[in-house]
Amino acid sequence: MSNEDRNITWQASSLSRQDRENNNGHHSRTLWFTGLSGSGKSSIAFALERYLHEQGVRSYVLDGDNVRHGLNKDLGFTAADRQENLRRIGEVCKLMVDAGVLVLSAFISPHDSDRAMVRSMFEPEDFIEIYVRCSIEECERRDPKGLYKKARRGEIPHFTGISAPYDVPQSPSFIIDTEQCTIEEAVQDIIQHLQQIGALHLPLKSGSVLTS
Ligand SMILES: Nc1ncnc2c1ncn2[C@@H]1O[C@H](COP(=O)(O)OS(=O)(=O)O)[C@@H](OP(=O)(O)O)[C@H]1O
Numbered sequence: 001m002s003n004e005d006r007n008i009t010w011q012a013s014s015l016s017r018q019d020r021e022n023n024n025g026h027h028s029r030t031l032w033f034t035g036l037s038g039s040g041k042s043s044i045a046f047a048l049e050r051y052l053h054e055q056g057v058r059s060y061v062l063d064g065d066n067v068r069h070g071l072n073k074d075l076g077f078t079a080a081d082r083q084e085n086l087r088r089i090g091e092v093c094k095l096m097v098d099a100g101v102l103v104l105s106a107f108i109s110p111h112d113s114d115r116a117m118v119r120s121m122f123e124p125e126d127f128i129e130i131y132v133r134c135s136i137e138e139c140e141r142r143d144p145k146g147l148y149k150k151a152r153r154g155e156i157p158h159f160t161g162i163s164a165p166y167d168v169p170q171s172p173s174f175i176i177d178t179e180q181c182t183i184e185e186a187v188q189d190i191i192q193h194l195q196q197i198g199a200l201h202l203p204l205k206s207g208s209v210l211t212s
């Protein structure tokens with residue numbers, strides 16, 4: 001049904017995203033971290049958030065476990081539920097980008113089709129996919145929440161990498177191999193990549209206004 005048929009009208013603010021970016025002195029974007037459970041998405045996203053915060057960049061982590069505590073507490077881990085989980089997250093990321101925030105989104109997002117669906121919600125430069133690469137063997141060795149052990153015992157259905165698939169991203173913007181670098185190195189590598197593609201300009205000057 002169209003929005004018109006649903007009696008829904010878009011209410012525009014007198015402030016634009018550009019106004020908000022100018023106030024902040026940096027661009028807003030979605031950094032989309034994808035990878036197996038235990039690959040390091042949350043650890044890297046939270047470390048990056050702290051680093052950006054200290055540099056005066058408004059950023060915020062949306063994390064799989066956390067979003068499933070509230071907004072998406074009605075969803076499980078079937079393919080259909082993961083798709084709806086990621087669709088809602090994509091919409092939240094869009095709102096946050098409009099609000100001028102650099103969003104750090106950390107979800108397994110195992111299916112190519114779901115990542116493509118979220119990507120299609122954004123202008124190309126606004127969605128930056130970062131593949132957090134780590135072998136299933138190493139993720140299972142780390143097992144920070146004991147979930148792999150439970151999954152091996154058959155106690156968690158549809159567990160990514162064990163009883164549900166993970167499609168390796170074919171053309172991510174950036175790859176972090178967490179078997180080859182520390183969390184701190186990952187943060188610095190991501191910052192460098194963001195600067196190289198013009199998504200971030202550090203150090204920020206106080207009161208700076210974006211020109212590009
Ligand atoms: N079946 C199954 N498969 C994978 N993960 C599971 C599952 N059940 C619970 N968990 C926990 O949920 C976290 C993943 O949620 P996501 O929202 O990121 O998943 S998805 O993107 O919708 O696939 C995931 O967090 P991370 O370990 O941070 O990836 C787990 O803590």
Ligand SMILES: Nc1ncnc2c1ncn2[C@@H]1O[C@H](COP(=O)(O)OP(=O)(O)O)[C@@H](O)[C@H]1O
Pocket residue numbers: 035036037038039040041042043044106142144177178179180181182183186
């Ligand atoms: N280079 C690394 N990058 C990220 N995490 C690492 C790295 N090396 C070891 N780890 C550890 O691996 C675990 C990753 O867990 P987590 O960040 O929750 O992953 P995910 O969010 O992908 O499930 C943490 O215990 C972290 O300390």
